[in-house]
Amino acid sequence: MAKTMGDQGGKLGQKMSDLGDRVQGSQAWNSIFRPGSVFRKGYTDSPRNRSYVIMNSVLYHLHPVKVKRHAVKVSYTLCLGGLSFFLFILLTITGIFLMFFYRPTAAQAWDDMYALHTSVTFGLLVRNMHRWGAHLMVLSVFLHMARVFYHGAYKPPREFNWVIGVILLTLTLLLSFTGYLLPWDQLALWAVTVGTNMMGFTPVFGDQVRFVLLGGSEIGTDTLIRWYVLHVLFVPFVTVIFLAIHFWRVRKDGGISGPL
Amino acid sequence: MTEIPEHLRKRAEEARQKAAAKKAEAAGGDDAAADSAPAAGDEASSRIPAHLLERSKAAKAKAAGGGDSGGGGAVDTTAGAAAAVATAAPPPSATGPQGHTQRLLTVVKAGSIQDVKATPTDKVHVWPHLIAVEFVSALAITAFTLIFSIFVNAPLLALANVNDTPNPAKAPWYFLGLQELLVMFHPMVAGVTIPGMGIFLLILAPYIDRNPSNKPEDRKFAISLFTVQLMFWAVLTIISSFFRGPGYNFIMPWTDGLFFEL
Numbered sequence: 001m002a003k004t005m006g007d008q009g010g011k012l013g014q015k016m017s018d019l020g021d022r023v024q025g026s027q028a029w030n031s032i033f034r035p036g037s038v039f040r041k042g043y044t045d046s047p048r049n050r051s052y053v054i055m056n057s058v059l060y061h062l063h064p065v066k067v068k069r070h071a072v073k074v075s076y077t078l079c080l081g082g083l084s085f086f087l088f089i090l091l092t093i094t095g096i097f098l099m100f101f102y103r104p105t106a107a108q109a110w111d112d113m114y115a116l117h118t119s120v121t122f123g124l125l126v127r128n129m130h131r132w133g134a135h136l137m138v139l140s141v142f143l144h145m146a147r148v149f150y151h152g153a154y155k156p157p158r159e160f161n162w163v164i165g166v167i168l169l170t171l172t173l174l175l176s177f178t179g180y181l182l183p184w185d186q187l188a189l190w191a192v193t194v195g196t197n198m199m200g201f202t203p204v205f206g207d208q209v210r211f212v213l214l215g216g217s218e219i220g221t222d223t224l225i226r227w228y229v230l231h232v233l234f235v236p237f238v239t240v241i242f243l244a245i246h247f248w249r250v251r252k253d254g255g256i257s258g259p260l
Numbered sequence: 261m262t263e264i265p266e267h268l269r270k271r272a273e274e275a276r277q278k279a280a281a282k283k284a285e286a287a288g289g290d291d292a293a294a295d296s297a298p299a300a301g302d303e304a305s306s307r308i309p310a311h312l313l314e315r316s317k318a319a320k321a322k323a324a325g326g327g328d329s330g331g332g333g334a335v336d337t338t339a340g341a342a343a344a345v346a347t348a349a350p351p352p353s354a355t356g357p358q359g360h361t362q363r364l365l366t367v368v369k370a371g372s373i374q375d376v377k378a379t380p381t382d383k384v385h386v387w388p389h390l391i392a393v394e395f396v397s398a399l400a401i402t403a404f405t406l407i408f409s410i411f412v413n414a415p416l417l418a419l420a421n422v423n424d425t426p427n428p429a430k431a432p433w434y435f436l437g438l439q440e441l442l443v444m445f446h447p448m449v450a451g452v453t454i455p456g457m458g459i460f461l462l463i464l465a466p467y468i469d470r471n472p473s474n475k476p477e478d479r480k481f482a483i484s485l486f487t488v489q490l491m492f493w494a495v496l497t498i499i500s501s502f503f504r505g506p507g508y509n510f511i512m513p514w515t516d517g518l519f520f521e522l
Contacts, residue, residue, distance in 0.1 A: 022358075040269075041267075042265045042266060042267045043265075044264075044265045044266070046264075046265070047385070050385040050387050050388070051385065053387040053459030054386050054387050055369075055384075059386075059387075061389070063390065063391075064384045064386060065384055065385065065386060066278065066383040066384060066385055066386060067389075067390055068381055068382065068383055068384075068385065069382040069383060069384050070382075072384060072389045072390045072393055074393060074397075079393070079394070079397040081399060082394050082398075083397060083398075083401050086397070086401060086402075087401065090401075090402065090405065103404055106420070110420065113416055114416070117416065124413065125406075125409055125410065127414055128407050128408075128409030128410075128412065128413055128414045129307045129406060129409040130414075131414035131522075132405055132408050132409055132414070133405050134403065135433075135522060136401070139350060142434075145462075146486075146490060148441060149465070149486050150476075150486070151472070151474060152473070152475075152479060152482075154465060154466040154469075155466060155469070155471075155472060156466075156472070158466070158497070159466035159467060162463075162465065162466050163463050163466075166401065166459065166462045166463045167463075169462075170459060172272055172437075173434060176432065176434065176439060177432060177435070180391050180432050183414050184419070184420045184426070185415075185417040185418060185420055185522050186417040186418050186419075186420055186421065186426055187415055187417045187426075188420060189420035189422070190423075190425065190426055190429035191429070191431050192433040193429065193430050194429055194430065194439060195431045195432070195435055197447070197451075198431075198435075198438060198439075198442070198447060198451030199451065199452070200451070201447040201448040201451050202448075202452050203263065203448060203452065206448075210310070219422070220512075228286070242318055253307045260473070260474060260475055260476065
């Protein structure tokens with residue numbers, strides 16, 4: 001680009017590229033980007049460098065250097081697993097934002113939500129993203145399960161990863177359901193009432209289950225703090241552990257299944 | 261195909277030029293040396309003392325002479341030839357008939373000594389092929405969520421009031437199938453037994469389904485069973501979401517309106 005410009009432009013371009021070379025040649029830069037990184041000086045598109053990009057970066061925790069050709073076909077996976085994971089990340093980010101403006105007590109929760117809508121910059125937008133993202137995640141996890149079933153991808157050697165997947169589906173529902181109470185409006189209260197009443201019919205220890213979940217015999221402030229901690233810490237923590245096992249098993253079981 | 265990085269190519273070129281220059285210099289020196297002392301060059305370059313070299317040459321010549329009766333063939337003749345020129349040439353390297361330095365003894369096929377299990381598969385690099393797909397889909401879902409969130413607000417109804425039961429009171433949409441079951445079954449069956457059994461059967465699916473094929477034409481029973489379950493569940497959820505109104509009675513959404521909040 002610098003070449004097409006005039007004489008002065010050429011000089012400036014030369015200076016800029018010198019500066020770029022100096023930054024890319026610096027020790028700091030090379031300590032950040034490991035050999036093979038696309039950001040390193042002299043990166044060219046070669047098979048060896050393509051391998052290094054994965055092998056020498058944090059991505060190696062998630063992906064192997066190479067995958068079966070059919071595994072990158074969007075028409076096979078529809079990206080559903082990846083999208084579920086990405087929505088989980090999106091929900092974590094928007095959720096952390098919401099945590100700054102929310103106090104989980106019956107006296108303050110609804111007012112905080114209202115203030116979030118009216119006086120927090122982008123508060124309403126971020127809350128919307130959190131809510132719609134959550135519904136979308138339940139949907140995508142569900143569709144991911146259906147996709148895996150229809151491809152027979154739960155068959156050996158992937159039986160156990162299917163089990164992990166069913167646990168993750170349950171955890172996703174729990175994540176969504178515990179978050180449902182937090183706005184502390186009529187919708188939240190009564191949806192959760194219906195849900196927890198059903199759990200109260202667990203044989204033998206139904207009442208105890210309900211008592212532990214509600215932190216009392218009725219939904220109130222104690223329920224709110226309990227579900228808040230479940231929603232923002234406990235269930236995400238367990239989910240992350242199972243996600244790690246899930247992804248690790250995908251690789252150990254020989255990558256994704258198929259082709260049919 | 262394989263592109264060598266620019267800086268590596270330059271470095272290699274420099275090294276090659278340097279080597280060529282050195283070679284030319286050495287050749288010039290050699291010419292002078294060869295004129296004056298043709299045979300001495302090799303012996304001078306080796307660090308072995310001259311008298312030891314002489315002794316080993318003599319021993320080799322002797323061995324070659326003695327070994328005539330026992331051995332034979334190519335090695336012997338070369339040894340003999342070497343012995344003949346031993347006084348003039350440096351000690352012979354183990355060179356075969358046509359100047360080969362090695363002999364083919366036997367050919368061992370890979371399969372006979374090792375079991376090759378890995379069959380080559382058609383693979384592609386994760387970078388850029390998979391990463392690009394993932395990145396684009398992540399961008400797409402973010403854009404979708406963002407744009408949807410700009411235009412559609414999440415519900416925030418009135419402050420929770422334990423004394424004001426809405427009519428109807430509905431669970432979140434993913435539990436509405438269960439709530440619909442409540443109409444037909446005892447709450448313990450609808451709320452605990454059926455979902456519990458459902459999760460349990462889902463977990464057991466790979467251990468129940470012993471059919472090893474993943475081809476749809478071989479799995480007609482599994483696929484139809486799963487599809488029936490899915491449809492059953494979807495129909496229950498849709499009925500409960502849109503066709504249940506006040507008192508959880510059956511309604512038509514197009515005449516009585518929607519009683520559904522996400």
